[in-house]
Amino acid sequence: MRDEAALINRTQAIVASLDRLDDSVATARADAEALETVIDDLAGASDERALAALETAREEFLGTLDGMETPPTPPAYQRPAVEEDDLVSVAHAVDGVQTASLAVDDAGEAFRRTNSEFTEATDALGAALQTFAQTLVTSAVAIAEENPDADPSFRAALAAAATSAAAAYDGGSISVVPLRAYVDAVSALRADQERALAEFEAGEDGTSPYVFYYAPDGGDGQTVAPEQSDGGAPAQEPPASPEPETPTEPETPTEPETPTEP
Structure with missing residues (x-):
């Protein structure tokens, strides 16, 4: 029967569509939940207002997913046994096809409503991600300026991320991968800045790069920096301690003159 063949094809098509929708919703939910951790890591590495707006959009998206209708899955059509000479049997088979067709129609309508709601929610979150991501270029410049001693390759990697x-978010993606790459680039830059400062403070050989000069007269010495290794001006020599004054010999008192007798 043509009606039966059409029903079977429609049933298979709607079931496949429902399966794809379920997979898409599950993936989107996982991305939105993973985004929470990334947003936490972006604190202090991005625009605060834009980040707060993104978190609001994320929460609204998850709320929409929780409230979405779950379309029913139509059962697979099972053709009943039909005796062609029995009009009652034939009529029963026709009724079965019509009933199953109505179930497929209902499932199709529910699918379209849910899919439309899901698409709208996904687009809204994607737009929020796009708006936020546009602020990262400015944030990256500021962070690079705050870490001037890190190797230039780390600043370049942050700018690229x-x-x-x-x-990445121009096409409406809600994947967390691009944001995670940015977070990792910020962490790497800051870690290298700390390395550079530690080397400056302690020296690559583990000793202090500063030199202590002892005063030759046993007085207080002075700590000064050594010559710079990057071609800068050398440190000033420590001030020389004043030479101790040589004590002078005390004068020998002269004998008083003996008065002459008158």
Whole structure:
């Protein structure tokens, strides 16, 4: 029967669509939940207002997913046994096809409503991510300026990660991968800044780069920096301690003159 063949095809199509929708919702939910951790890590590495707006959009998205209708899955059509000479049997089979078709129609309508709601919510979160990602380029510049002693390669990597994230969300993606790459680049830059400062303070050989000069007269010495290794001006020599004064010999008192007799 043509009606039965059409029913079977429609049932298979709607079931496949429902399965894809379920997979998409599950993936989107996982991305939104993972975004919470990334947002926490972005604190102090991005624009605070933009980050707060992104968190609000994330919470609204999850709320929409929780409230979405779950479309029913139509049962697979099972053709009943039909005796062609029995009109009652034939009529019963026709009724079965019509009933199953109505179930497929209902499932199709529910699917379209849910899919539309899901698409709208996903687009809203994607737009929030795009707006936030556009602020990362400015944030990256500020962070690079705050860490001037790190190796230039780390500053370049941060700039590239910010630019990549800004471009990644132009298509409405809600994946956390571009933001995670930016967070990792910020962490790497700051870690290298700490390394550079530690080397400056302690020296690569583990000793202090500062030199203590003892005063030759046993007085207080002075700590001064050594010559700079990057071609800068050398440190000033420690001030010379004043030479101790040589004590002078005391004068020998002269004998008083003996008065002459008158």
